[in-house]
Amino acid sequence: MNVSYLFRELTRRSSRTLSAIFSVAIGITLFVSLQAYAGGYREAARAPLSEVGADITAQRQGDVPEGFTGILFPHSVAPLHRDEIEAIAELPGVEGITESLFFWSFEEDSFVAGLGFDPAADFGHGRLRAGLIEGRFLDVDDSGVTLVDASYATQNALSLGDMVIIIGNSFEIVGIVDTTRTGQIANANLYLPLADAQAMSAIAPNVLAVHDMRPDDANLIFIKSEQTQAEAVVAGAEAILGKKALVSSAESFGEQLGALFDIIDRFGVLVGLVAFLFAAGILVRAVAAGVWERRREVGMMRAVGWEKKNIVRQLLGETLVIALVGGLVGLLLSWGVTLMMSQATVTVPVPWELSPSPHFLPGGAEEVAVVVPLNAKITLELALAALGLSAVAAALVGLWLPGRIANIKPAEVLRSE
């Protein structure tokens, strides 16, 4: 391949070169942008869970409480027994597990959503530590103390040192937290030590009326799992918890995002590839037209002693450069497109079951959602895949080119006019 000839052909037939580069660039832009868009949505779907540092949540549906006094469990969080929690912890791929106990408490003239959790855990509601606004976080051996959600504290004029009563038990407010840090999953008003929540729930009549509640039960667990085994862990947890299991993962949040995400997720690669192949077709057509336009030149090359392989290499070199430059321009355009996409946000609805609040209270039926930026980005793998596709386009031309050139008979194209 002669580089200076290649360079002159590309630069001195600039309109043909630019149109071919543009075709490839558009194909690459469509492919990369669609993948980045789908990737951004996938990442958004993970946001509610990633904000609590978990990959999976597990709970179980139970029966509707018989009465709404004292402590009770919403029907989406029936107790999970110790043996079940330990069995889930033993599943292959599970890297960590932390448990919480969510409850409603109906006092005479008020309602409070409470949650007992393990303050030592570095995921799940342990992440509230990062949302501490005022006071201190809970210690492992704490009892009779609580954290309060900042907006609940404002609404109820609560401050550090105040006491709150749950079915006759007093809890001192030691910290105020911003609960948006926990992905809107099991958002509560009060966050107290798990043991205190367990102790109160284990004797609550409206819990015991419909549930087999044992003193060391929880009703919501957060699981960290190996990414590659997440689906197996979901299946395993569902099997352990039985028919009423409610196991959520990034995939189930993706389903919450609706049909658009589903289409992009399922068909994004396909649509991107079709767009790219369309562009590759335009490239082949452009090169074909170029070869046809240059058939006399190709005939002359044969006449002055160029072997077929020399001509193929030369034309293939031109095509490769077009594909490479087109690929790079496409990546640049994609970068601009993804930059614009990143200005958008995605609202990820959190199912009621994961953040239950009584429907009969004001705002109780409102859907809780996590709003996250659409983090569309071009990864190195995606960029390399795009350039790989450009090379495939060039290779397609390379497969087709020898036959085309073989059809050019120098004696025919060089005959005197």
Added chain:
Amino acid sequence: MNKVITAKSLVKSFGTVTAVDGMDIEINAGEIVALMGRSGSGKTTAMHLLAGLEQATSGKVRYQDKELSGLDEDTLALWRRENIGLVFQSFHLIPTLSALENVAFPLYPSDISVTERTKRAESRLEMVGLADRATHRPSRLSGGEQQRVAIARALINDPDLILADEPTGNLDSETGKEILALFHRLRDEAGVAFLIVTHDDEVAETADRVIRMKDGKII
């Protein structure tokens, strides 16, 4: 005299049409031969057969001691690059390359270094009197200058034979005479043999020998 190229009983048929019908021809070293005939007489096809641009239906072509009949297209291309030069009526220069690059063009796929092929191309441009036009692209050259660049390109491999198809066909008579004078000078100085395909009597008159064709046969 040394024979540069010889053809025996050469036949070329295109379907039912016989373009060249049993042609025998010999061209000697340093000889200018005009192959004359009307349009459709088969003279261009005959030249293409001698250049290996067409495969003969039957008959033999021998270049010096080398039998060309039966060689594949790539081997014939290599043979052309190393042994002969071709000149066409329409010049067939590469529009994106300069005069110098066009002259060096046949050597692009060879192992000859850039320096060497540039040196050779410069000397060939000098031979045809276009050293000062080396950087010009074909679009900035006159018809006569373009044909001289094409002749310089044909000379790049020091050929013993140049096959020229209507080399003055696209030129005015004065420029045509200059090109023919150049052929004679190259014949005299470099010992190059020429086969000039033409239908122009004035061109034929300058040749050492004239071969006439009619209906594919030498008459």
